[in-house]
Amino acid sequence: MGRITLDKVRKAFGEVEVIPPLDLTIDDGEFVVFVGPSGCGKSTLLRLIAGLEDITSGQIRIDREDATDVPPAKRGLAMVFQSYALYPHMSVRKNIAFPLKMAGMDPTEIDKRVNEAASVLNLAQYLDRRPGQLSGGQRQRVAIGRAIVREPKAFLFDEPLSNLDAALRVNMRLEISELHQTLKTTMIYVTHDQVEAMTMADKIVVLHAGRIEQVGSPLELYRTPRNRFVAGFIGSPK
Ligand code: ADP
Ligand code: MG
Secondary structure, eight states: OOEEEEEEEEEETTTEEEEEEEEEOOOOOEEEEEEOTSSSSSHHHHHHHHHHSOOSEEEEEETTTTTTOOGOOOOOOEOOOOOGGGTTTTTTHHHHHHHHHTTTTOOOHHHHHHHHHHHHHTGGGGSOOOOGSSSSHHHHHHHHHHHHTOSSEEEEEEEETSSOOOOHHHHHHHHHHHHHHHHHHHHEEEEHHHOOOOOOOHHHEEEEEEEEEEOOOHHHHHHHHHSHHHHEEEEHOO
């Protein structure tokens, strides 16, 4: 279903190599967090997986099939953007339905999927409102709803909570973890926040200047950081 394999994936912008050749496997159903300081290549790596950027060399496989040249809309992955990407003039229902409508799906099926997503996200009573009439957390749930209705093989999140206040961030963090437990779909979550990484991840990928410093569970990274960079970043006492 949602197994993603990167095989010697490399990305250069002109002369500048942002991601040196990198291998990584993300198992079906895993919650994987890419963590690292600003500018280390987290968003670039996510965009390569999504197909929003072309890789310079290497191969990306989704469910064992070569997806390297598959366009983003055909990869079966859904990127969750920050809530300000919602359409302010459309109702919540229309915002969530939008990708399905664009894909030409049957309206009855669209309604069914939107209602299911609204129920999972506790948005059922807000479907006729506009984004401006919702709280920040509700708006972020609408943005997630827009990904859920596509029934993707994997969800890709790029710092989805970074424009929310601290209390709401904690709340949404728990909600996204719960959503993962409910849907059991692969999730790749980018953040520069160690706390988010440690509390949400099955597997953490620590990035530094486009390279993977270490991959492991939060406990493994905390107990046996491979080097000072990982230790410092994870907040390990070592
Ligand atoms: P992060 O998300 O970890 O903050 P990014 O993936 O956005 O990091 O960026 C990694 C590096 O790639 C940065 O040095 C950034 O300046 C560079 N970069 C990102 N996108 C482009 C681009 N379109 N053209 C040139 N350089 C880019
Ligand atoms: Mg980024």
